[in-house]
Amino acid sequence: MRSARGWRLAGIRSALAAIVIACLATGPALAQTTVRVSGWGGTDVAIVEELLARFVRPVVEPQGIEVVYEPIADDFPTYLFNALSAGTAPDLFYVDIFWAESLMRAGQLEPLNDYLADSSVLSADDIIPELLDAFSLDGKIYGIPKDFNTLALFFNKDLFDLAGVPYPDENDDWNTLADKLRRVSALGPDIYGLALQPEFARMGALAFATGWEPFDEQGHTNLLDPRFVEAFSWYTGLAADGTGVHPEDVGQGWGGGALVTEQVAAAIEGAWLLGFLRDAAPNLPYGAVPLPRHPGTGQRGNLIFTVAWSMNSASQVKDEAFQVLEALTSPEAQQWVLERGLALPSRAELADNPYFQQPTPEAQANRIVFLGASDGFVRPFKFLDYGGSWLDPINAAINSVILGEQDAETALAAAQEQLDLLTGR
Amino acid sequence: MPWRWNRHVQEAVAAYLFLLPFALSLLIFFGYAFVRTVYFSFTDYNLFESPSWVGLQNYLAIIQDNRFLLALRNSIAFSVIVTLAQTALALVLAVVMNNRLRGITVFRTAYYLPSVTSSVVITLMFIWMFQRTGVMNYLITAAIVYRPVILTFLGLTLAAQVLQVLWERWRGRPAGWFEASLLFVSLVLAAAGTGALWVAGVTEPVAGVEPVRIVWLNTRRTIPEGGGWWSIPLPLAAIMMLNTWTTAPTFMLLYLAGLQDIPKELYEAAEVDGANRWQRFRYITVPMLRPVTFLVMTLGLIGTLQMFDQVAVIGSAAPLESVITLAYYIYHNAFPAGAMPRIGMASAAAVVLGLLPLIAVLIQRRVVERK
């Protein structure tokens, strides 16, 4: 350990020396442009570092562009807004779909249409249209999606085998799935069919399957719409008859955690679950299928969670920044990300990728999640520029009904009241 | 006299020099900041564009914002209840601690532990303890399971105490019902008796108790249930317990210092007059500690009105409405995650928060003076 660190120090020192000498030798002739890139922490740091080292620096460094990566500890949006206001924001940064709209409206992001038109590497047609739409406002594109996630039904094969119930499949609708889950939960008092994470980020996909829209033309939200009520009642109703369970009741904070306890047969999650399963339950025999269809519409609903690279409209080095952006979202870079099973890249052509033909549960689950982006009523996980204030009342309603603290009618009425205040009805 | 005048000038100049660094930083980081907060509260500043005057609009906006009203309610309820609770607990601790016994400083050190640890650390531990499958619910479950045993123990203690007191009185010795020395013997006897009954199978833990699964944090429940505006959200009540636990030891030290300043003669005189333990506490200790109590309550009110850390660390583990305080409301509006900063509204709320401790201290003064 110590020697490795020593080497690293020595390496840094010699690198510094080299830089100093290089600067002295070449003088101002080779003007370096620095492009600052930023995103949040976690696994992303490792991915971006590798992407920069493998695919970005080799391309842009010969052109005198130096890329500096500044990952930010977890509260990224707050950091970003502060940095934008202070004029210290980086040139390229992550923008989550969830809070993209307020930045777009505030004019803090550079529209990319002109750059895309001039580019020979990256064009708007390369990107899955649903993703690109999410980052567009009034015909202007404000971000190039780097990856995305949708929801799928993950299930534990052992529990279905034990109960002698067929696995969920892509033909299931709400009724047949509920029946399967109910039969599995009959295994015992501590066994449940579905983990009911009390959030719109799960239940919303079901609401969309009914054809419900989060906002009408006037920008108002109607939770008392019979379609929303139906989805809400189906989801929370699973808790009432003991088929579903609040994840906290099995000592977990979310659906994936509940799945790992092996007390819960299924959970609605995205591909982020896969990395967690590798650590927490490496031997869990799981499968993934698309979310069930709504029996009436015959459609599935889904939510798209996505993150884009966007450019600071106050950047001094916009052209160079776009070059870095091109390299970050190049086909080679995205192929690498996909093969590592780290994230689902945003390029449409990857749908036919050999990776998805691999028989491993992980590759198959990734395929299901990838296809979820364009199957049925799919909406991005964004709510105009309301962000969390729009979600909070709905989540509260879901939570209190699942916990049995309120009935659906009261909870929805209370949530509707708050949303009316918010959306100005 | 020129010499004296000189002396005065010299002293004043020295004083200003001594005070310069502090006064400067106080002026910039408090005075200027305070004035600017008041100014911002009348503007629509959002950190990006330069502020423009909007009059009372921000104040109107916050009083129409349900979340602000909740924050205000939560802050006041939190402040009042926690201040009272921690003052009472601190006094009890100090009285127990104010005994000359071997090893008492070890206990003082132990009690002070929650007070020195950072609120972030404490809150993390607390979220862990108050999970649905956490230690808190486990202890409640255990209390239900062992209820017969606990009741037996309490009953036996009571019986033993009554018998002992009667016995002592019959022997012609003075004995109050709560005589501490007899209480100890009663406790020991009751423990032995309960153990014997348990082994004999007379009292047994209740079998087949469902584990308690109270949702402490992620809930909209209130105490009292459904009490509307006047009820306290359960998560906030949980934070109240936590805060009382962490701050009481600090105030215990203040009380301890106060207790040690009370002249022994007062107690001796009262004892000669035949006052019992409780009377001495009620009519000597409490009045003599009044200045300390005033200080403790003032510090308590100021401290509790600033409650922010706990809300920030709990984060998504509890609904924001149930735990939001004014301090957090201000931060939340100044740096909303993923929306434009609303500095104007934040500042208006900050002005309200700034007024609260002043009002609290004024009311407290009034109350103390009336007594």
Add this chain to the structure above:
Amino acid sequence: METVAQTAPAAGRPRPVLDPAAAARRRWARAALIYVLLLAFSLLFVGPFLFAILSSLKDNPAEWPPRLDPPQLNPANWRAAWRLGKAGGGSGLFGQFAPGAVVNFDVTYFVPEGRTPHPPEVTISRRVPGAGIGAVVPDAFAADYAIVSEVVETARKPAEGGVLVTYSFTIRHDGQGPAVDRLPLDLLVPIGQTFHSATLAPNRIERLGRVQSWNNITPGLVPYVFHNYNRVFNENYSRTTGKNLFLAWIRNSLFIAGVKVLTTVIIASMSGYALARLRFPGRNALFIFILFSMMIPGQVTFISNYLVLRDGVFGISRLFGVDTLLNTFTGLIVSGLCGGSAVFIMKQFFETLPRELEESARIDGAGPLMTYSRIVLPLARPALGAVAILTFQGAWNEFFWPLVALTAPQDKLLLTVGLLNLRRAYGAVALDWGPLLAAAIISALPIIIIFLIFQRYFVEGISFSGIKG
């Protein structure tokens, strides 16, 4: 119950008295009761810490029911971890799986009557971590170099309702590859055959009892007992600078707290002395202003302070070539030079000092500066100690202002804000309590140690702040 009305006039009446022996007995019993009370309170105040420390060793600190005896505290497992660490070619304290390793492993199953015992299927899994650096750049896998022997039955003992069957096998390193950090192991048995015991207790029982899973069967003592602590340190480092984040946060907090102690002690003693002893116009106004500032919560003034730092304190920082003081240590230090309460404590203290010394110094012709530095300061050591220690505590635990003023880059954060990041990182998808509790405990340790050493000053500091009321 007696009342004052009864006792007061009864003062003249002879009251029952205790004989000396009974009085002594009662004194003892009363002391014993107070100790019982003190112990009960200790449980209340220290119990949660102890239980958190204990739980931070567990595989799953959120288990139900919460147990007091995790396998990590079982000496048999310590011995096994030590032995296995050595068998794997590492040391007893820190194990590994190196060339030359010969790891013998036993596992015992309970087989109910009427079932045939099945030897377990042994897998050295090729496990990729789900998060962190390992997910991107995997290390070497033990699976590539491990040779597993045949699984043989070595013992069979009758037990109630069935038999206990013990199987043994050996895992060797093929000698070709490098030394690997971990040797994970999975055993699979048919359903119905239940796990009883093994050389080392498994980390997880999966698939309804069919799979017993070990993260590492050659851990060595320290990684086995303190695996959550290991995770905190190993999983948090900056890829950009290679710095260990958690250590960096501790260092940052120590540095900032140290600097603040220094500035506060100097500034507070000077200001406190001026306020207590020197006469100058505006003294009362200033004192009231200080008291006022102590009453106003920091959330009232932070927006302006944020802007002041953002603009480099009215542009002064530009003179030094720095555009903004946000996210810098300088900014944090400049904005927190000295708190009003420290000045208050020093003023209170100086007022308790006898004036005679200063008077005589003045008669000798010493100016205020001389009097302050030669006479007053040396006397102020206890108060300075108190201010220092309280400032240190305050700075170490400060959360709100650093959360506003210093949020990036990751390796410059203070420990409290860093902890909030860990809480978000480990709590974003799942609340992973192991590393969270471990991190909380590590960050509480320095202040607890300092408190234990300097507790006299703590107590004095608290009392000084209350002298006047």
